[in-house]
Amino acid sequence: MFSGFDLGKPAQITFTSDYHELVTGDLKPEVNCHISYDPLRIVPKDGSYVHGDPSKPIFIHVQFKENGSTQSKELYSPNGIISDPHIDVTGRGSMLFQEVFIPSDAEELIIWFSYLNPNTNETLYDSDYDHHFHFRWPYHDAWVRKVDVVDDSLSDRFELEVGTIPSITQVSVNWRVLNSTELLKEVTPLKNVSQTDDGTKIWKLSTVVPKRAILRFKLYYEVNGRQYKNDNASQYFLAPQPQQINVPPPPQAPVQL
Incomplete structure (x- = not known):
């Protein structure tokens, strides 16, 4: 079974200024999720907002099920007000933060x-066009069991096996060949072939x-009519899997007699 890149690591979602939402770490119930947010996503472009100004707060709103109760928290700047923030579309610049505990x-x-x-008294929203941003538990919902590219005479075959929780109704793979210009990208559905004794x-x-072929891919899966993804903490998966490099230990110092 393939071990996820960030399996077991602290969960984080980064909302970048170019409107990407990057999930890293092991997102799941009963953990704290660290939220990193670029205020340039929501504040007016007129320069009236100063990074981290507590008199002009940005709030995060959270639910744990559709139409459930809402928790709201103010985002904060750990370095206080920054008059000349570092701008970085990858989320490594000046950001606002908050922690969200995900219940069991x-x-x-x-x-x-x-x-x-404050200039217009209008509330601005960053809410994926009123659909909100929906996340689930990628490593625990859908995981790669087996993957390989096998020799098949004149061509090769991309062989993929995925395990999911019982409530998943569709799985597809978004893949591309990295070492060929013939195929740019494909999205291909997987077929549900069986179910194990434990319900997988x-x-x-x-x-x-x-x-x-060398392929890079990520998984899409559907729960209750909504699509989620497992992109291996934004690192994607590779097929065939690269061989593990065994780095020799550093030489030991000679023993002084």
């Missing part, structure tokens, strides 16, 4: 943000790819 009975993590524009659904794909 959470069905999903639903997030949106709000900001009261088994999904499989076998499809033709160019000879000696």
Whole structure:
């Protein structure tokens, strides 16, 4: 079974200024999720907002199931007010933060943000066009059991096996060949072929790819009519899997007699 890149590591969701939402770490119930947010996503472009100004707060709003109760918290700047913030679209610049504890009975993590524009008294929202941002537990919902690119005469075959929790109704793989210009990107559904005694659904794909293909892929899966993804903490998966490099230990100092 493939071990996820960030399995067991602290959960974080980064909301970047170019409107990407990057999940890293092991997002799941009964953990604290660290929220990192670029205020340039929501504040007016007129320069009236100063990074981290507590008199002009940005709020995060959280639910743990559709139409559930809402928790709201003010985002904060750990370095206080910054008049000349570092701007970085990857989320490594000046950011605002908050912690969200995900309870054991959470069905999903639903997030949106709000900001009261003091110039117009209008509340601005960052809410994925009123749909809100929905996250689930990628490593625990859908995981790679087996993956390989196998020799098949004139071509090769991309062989993928995925396990999921019982409530997942669809699985597809978004993949591309890295070492060929023939195929840019494909999204291919997997077939549910069986279910194990513990309830794990088994999904499989076998499809033709160019000879000696190296593939990068991520998983999409559907729960209750909504699509989520497992992109291996934004690192994606590779097929065939790269061989593990065993680094020799450093030489020991000679023993003084």
